[in-house]
Amino acid sequence: MKKILLLALVLPFLASAQFTEDSIFIKKISDDVLTNGKAYDLLHSLTKKIGGRLAGSPQFAQAVQWGKTVMKELGADTVYLQETMVPHWVRGNGDKVMITEENGKTKNITLDALALGNSLGGNVTASVIAVKDFTELERRKDEVKGKIVFYNYPFNPTYIVPSRAYAESGVYRRNGPSRAAKYGAVGVLIRSLTEATDNNPHTGATAYNDSFPKIPCAALGLADAERLWVMCQSSTVKVAIHTHAQFLPDTIGHNVVAELKGTEQPDHYITVGGHLDSWDVNEGAHDDGAGVVHTIEVMRVLKALGYRPRHTIRFVLFANEENGLRGGEKYATMAKEKNEQHIFALESDEGGFTPRGFGVTAPIASLQKIQSWLPLLKPYGTETISAGGGGADIGPLARNLKTPLAGFIPDNQRYFDVHHARSDVFENVNKRELHLGAVNMAGLIYLVDKYGL
Amino acid sequence: MKKILLLALVLPFLASAQFTEDSIFIKKISDDVLTNGKAYDLLHSLTKKIGGRLAGSPQFAQAVQWGKTVMKELGADTVYLQETMVPHWVRGNGDKVMITEENGKTKNITLDALALGNSLGGNVTASVIAVKDFTELERRKDEVKGKIVFYNYPFNPTYIVPSRAYAESGVYRRNGPSRAAKYGAVGVLIRSLTEATDNNPHTGATAYNDSFPKIPCAALGLADAERLWVMCQSSTVKVAIHTHAQFLPDTIGHNVVAELKGTEQPDHYITVGGHLDSWDVNEGAHDDGAGVVHTIEVMRVLKALGYRPRHTIRFVLFANEENGLRGGEKYATMAKEKNEQHIFALESDEGGFTPRGFGVTAPIASLQKIQSWLPLLKPYGTETISAGGGGADIGPLARNLKTPLAGFIPDNQRYFDVHHARSDVFENVNKRELHLGAVNMAGLIYLVDKYGL
Numbered sequence: 001m002k003k004i005l006l007l008a009l010v011l012p013f014l015a016s017a018q019f020t021e022d023s024i025f026i027k028k029i030s031d032d033v034l035t036n037g038k039a040y041d042l043l044h045s046l047t048k049k050i051g052g053r054l055a056g057s058p059q060f061a062q063a064v065q066w067g068k069t070v071m072k073e074l075g076a077d078t079v080y081l082q083e084t085m086v087p088h089w090v091r092g093n094g095d096k097v098m099i100t101e102e103n104g105k106t107k108n109i110t111l112d113a114l115a116l117g118n119s120l121g122g123n124v125t126a127s128v129i130a131v132k133d134f135t136e137l138e139r140r141k142d143e144v145k146g147k148i149v150f151y152n153y154p155f156n157p158t159y160i161v162p163s164r165a166y167a168e169s170g171v172y173r174r175n176g177p178s179r180a181a182k183y184g185a186v187g188v189l190i191r192s193l194t195e196a197t198d199n200n201p202h203t204g205a206t207a208y209n210d211s212f213p214k215i216p217c218a219a220l221g222l223a224d225a226e227r228l229w230v231m232c233q234s235s236t237v238k239v240a241i242h243t244h245a246q247f248l249p250d251t252i253g254h255n256v257v258a259e260l261k262g263t264e265q266p267d268h269y270i271t272v273g274g275h276l277d278s279w280d281v282n283e284g285a286h287d288d289g290a291g292v293v294h295t296i297e298v299m300r301v302l303k304a305l306g307y308r309p310r311h312t313i314r315f316v317l318f319a320n321e322e323n324g325l326r327g328g329e330k331y332a333t334m335a336k337e338k339n340e341q342h343i344f345a346l347e348s349d350e351g352g353f354t355p356r357g358f359g360v361t362a363p364i365a366s367l368q369k370i371q372s373w374l375p376l377l378k379p380y381g382t383e384t385i386s387a388g389g390g391g392a393d394i395g396p397l398a399r400n401l402k403t404p405l406a407g408f409i410p411d412n413q414r415y416f417d418v419h420h421a422r423s424d425v426f427e428n429v430n431k432r433e434l435h436l437g438a439v440n441m442a443g444l445i446y447l448v449d450k451y452g453l
Numbered sequence: 454m455k456k457i458l459l460l461a462l463v464l465p466f467l468a469s470a471q472f473t474e475d476s477i478f479i480k481k482i483s484d485d486v487l488t489n490g491k492a493y494d495l496l497h498s499l500t501k502k503i504g505g506r507l508a509g510s511p512q513f514a515q516a517v518q519w520g521k522t523v524m525k526e527l528g529a530d531t532v533y534l535q536e537t538m539v540p541h542w543v544r545g546n547g548d549k550v551m552i553t554e555e556n557g558k559t560k561n562i563t564l565d566a567l568a569l570g571n572s573l574g575g576n577v578t579a580s581v582i583a584v585k586d587f588t589e590l591e592r593r594k595d596e597v598k599g600k601i602v603f604y605n606y607p608f609n610p611t612y613i614v615p616s617r618a619y620a621e622s623g624v625y626r627r628n629g630p631s632r633a634a635k636y637g638a639v640g641v642l643i644r645s646l647t648e649a650t651d652n653n654p655h656t657g658a659t660a661y662n663d664s665f666p667k668i669p670c671a672a673l674g675l676a677d678a679e680r681l682w683v684m685c686q687s688s689t690v691k692v693a694i695h696t697h698a699q700f701l702p703d704t705i706g707h708n709v710v711a712e713l714k715g716t717e718q719p720d721h722y723i724t725v726g727g728h729l730d731s732w733d734v735n736e737g738a739h740d741d742g743a744g745v746v747h748t749i750e751v752m753r754v755l756k757a758l759g760y761r762p763r764h765t766i767r768f769v770l771f772a773n774e775e776n777g778l779r780g781g782e783k784y785a786t787m788a789k790e791k792n793e794q795h796i797f798a799l800e801s802d803e804g805g806f807t808p809r810g811f812g813v814t815a816p817i818a819s820l821q822k823i824q825s826w827l828p829l830l831k832p833y834g835t836e837t838i839s840a841g842g843g844g845a846d847i848g849p850l851a852r853n854l855k856t857p858l859a860g861f862i863p864d865n866q867r868y869f870d871v872h873h874a875r876s877d878v879f880e881n882v883n884k885r886e887l888h889l890g891a892v893n894m895a896g897l898i899y900l901v902d903k904y905g906l
Contacts, residue, residue, distance in 0.1 A: 030611065034611050157488055157885075158483065160483070433867065436866065
């Protein structure tokens, strides 16, 4: 009885002393990142010295060396490359989409367009059938043969979380070309997956169905999509699509892996990562330069504060998220082959915006444990820790090893304005917002490392 | 007994039916603002057609007419102007700050500088005494006579809420000049109140103490402040300040007031507002074009949805927040003179960023009532409704009439990058973020109107 009473008295005290200790350490993380953080400067060098870096490109190879060098310099215990074959898609020069005829009259109106990622080039000129969605396509399937199908499916502005709109309209980019080719279409145009107020087209991977012809396909900026849509309502419109994309043979790519060695359980791993590749048309600043420099900054600050982790923490810059996911697959395959114990993985791949929380995919007990830390992270912007979330690159870890996952969730109201568009450049990333993301991520990693899951 | 039981059964049901009804109406507000909202387009016309609009300027007079016309067109029951005298400070052309000598050697290094608002122009060339804060000034007060004092007080990056850093360093802008003049300084330079990564100087009002000479004073961009600071550590540096600001006689300005007439208590008022004036050097996009178009958008959407308010809702574009507050004072004075009942006032003056909540200054019962609505606003971004807050223009209402106040709190990590600098332009406002602010404000106004306080 006495012992239990004592325990009951002591536990809250311990809990509170622990809380204080953790809260002091996370404040140190925050102060250091906001004062000495390198994430913004690193993002500058990645985006401005290297720029767009699709898997297989020379720029991606440069980025691998950049990541290796940077993480060594910042004091990783070890840095190594993890080789994997990656697809080698090249856009070729000069995607071109033009309105060539309206009601039989010759026109010469260039639309701003980008071929969809993983699509194959082609030169077609044909009448346009403009549809608002797949339902309309199915209803009018008999009109499709020999035509260019234009999907003008809007990015729903009423969803408060824009990624919901992305998920909904994303099927037009992924499946639109083959669903149109099935009925004999010779080309496809889509309205870009965005609400941006500019006219930048947004690329991103399409996924051909091998059963149908692999027809050329491109995304239009919003102003041009609107223009074409309106024109098609009252006119017969002919459009020419000229794209030059092709797949070269698969080539060698690498994940960059840095480690801070665990002092107590070095064979138990915590992974923090983002993807090093980006689309070819921009600087990949938010997608996913931000995740890359978040990852490196978490390592930098833990090292700078002299933190000695209990578990081994891996900082991984993944290859090929955008058009193949081979980096993430490789990482999980290797982990399984080596029979590694992975207790947690965190990815940042939703941009370098002001933090709002984390999404966690884990057994309920682990989720609740993470949620119990909310008061420690709340002062730095983490408002919610919700069920569900992770990241494309760490997904295979969960599938292969049942690793609990978390995804960093920033405020992403601006994300789809720049996502996969030419405008995803360094200038559209804010230093404080970027650094605050690293603060919250480092805080979470510290807590997972200290208390386990 | 039976009645009480019935009531106990019915009340939660009513509460829940009410909750559902409110939640449906707020969803309608959100859908309408995010689909048909005019705030972004209005901000474009205010910032691009009129631009900077300091009280007393021709541009401010144009903005008054603009506001009147816009609110009439959007269906206000009445729109009228409320006249008040406003200060008429003019910068004059070409603020200039130059390093003219280093250790006796002639130099010609121009620093990017802006005279502080409400300061008087002057031409002085003198040695610089660079201090980090008032403590150092006091310690070295005997060295100050005949010199230019340069305060290099930093904007503390470790505060998660940047307005805390603003409050702390703001005293150097407001009181720095007179505190230096007291010891015989002939001019003052300050480090701009920002953490921005560019070199833009940030103006803003200073407040001379009439007991001391009104010496010229200007703010330096961060890169130039750093440069001057470093130079002063090892060299004797002379600087020339040339500013040309003056006060012309007070002139006529106006608040623009639009009303939606109350159907049940037309003589009880709810105020929503932002300030129409801005500094002269920029477009006043976030400060406070955003608050202006938030205010108009709240009116637009309530009107568009056919909402008939119980109380009279006033939509007020205040004059002269930046350098005098005469508009807010006038509004409260008139309210008191007419013995008006003001049940609530809400201001938006922290920028057009993604919403995070509201700060409320009200009796505890009113605060708790507002906080009980959090679940209704949370889906739209309101994370917290906290004690304390309001706005400069509605402050006098609280002082004169004890009106409960609220201030809209957006995520303001980027605010002080542009605040009072040339970079506060339309291009730095994001459409979705701006419109989401209006959604949350309109939701709150609807709830206050429906349930009272």
